[in-house]
Amino acid sequence: MxxxxxxxxxxxxxxxxxxxxxxxxxxxxxxxxxxxxxxxxxxxxxxxxxxxxxxxxxxxxxxxxxxxxxxxxxxxxxxxxxxxxxxxxxxxxxxxxxxxxxxxxxxxxxxxLPGASAVTTAYAASGFEEGKFLFYAFLPHKGKERASALAEAMNNGYNTVLYESPHRLEKLLDEVETIDENRELFLAKEISKKYQNYYRGTAKSLNAQLKELTIRGEWV
CATH class of the missing domain: 3.40.1010.10 (Tetrapyrrole methylase, N-terminal domain)
Structure with a gap:
């Protein structure tokens, strides 16, 4: 078994x-x-x-x-x-x-067994109205593969859930803002941990907000 x-x-x-x-x-x-x-x-x-x-x-x-x-x-x-x-x-x-x-x-x-999942926990916390979403896990790190995957994620017609490492999160927000600065985003930091925090806003506003922070921990 x-x-x-x-x-x-x-x-x-x-x-x-x-x-x-x-x-x-x-x-x-x-x-x-x-x-x-x-x-x-x-x-x-x-x-x-x-x-x-x-x-x-x-x-x-x-x-x-x-x-x-x-x-x-x-x-x-x-x-x-x-x-x-x-x-x-x-x-x-x-x-x-x-x-x-x-x-x-x-x-x-x-x-x-059923249990803890960062994907579903973050999506439930997002408050997005549409019940359907696509999960992309981590994007490729760089190059044409990353650009292509991000473009697909942003244009698939559904809400999209991504994982990203803290040292690439700022890069991701820059990329999303370049494509669509008004795209509504939700970020979940350190889910269920001491420093858990949620952020929701446009790509432009969240990018500006996070540039004022020290980005550490796990993000969805």
């Missing part, structure tokens, strides 16, 4: 009781980053009296995912396998898709 378990995107209290019970019974963890997962498990053990699992831990990411499947994928039926990303919902902008496909192709039983 393979279980895909969402983890908190900021506040540890957003973990579910079901997730912690499955963590305790797991025999194999596949993690985007084993160090991050072990830190979370120790924190849960300390704050919520969860028993730290007696399990094996292996990284599973875009660089070694296929190698891991070739190495011990055939043993999954005999183990309680848990897959977690560093934060949030597995498989969403995350290498876990390869594991889902493997389970489907090999008739392995799997489950996906």
């Amino acid at each position: 393979i279980t895909f378990i969402p983890t908190p995107i900021g506040n540890p209290q957003d973990i579910t009781i079901r997730a912690m019970k499955l963590f305790e019974s797991a025999t194999l963890f596949l993690c985007e980053d084993t160090r991050q997962t072990k830190r979370l498990l120790r924190l849960l053990e300390e704050r919520f009296d969860m028993t730290y699992p007696d399990a094996e831990f292996y990284s599973f990411n875009e660089h070694n995912g296929q190698e891991r499947l070739d190495e011990f994928g055939e043993t999954f039926n005999d183990k309680e396998v848990v897959y977690v990303s560093d934060a949030g919902m597995p498989v969403i902008s995350d290498p876990g898709q390869l594991l889902v496909a493997y389970a489907q192709e090999n008739d392995l039983k799997y489950d996906v």
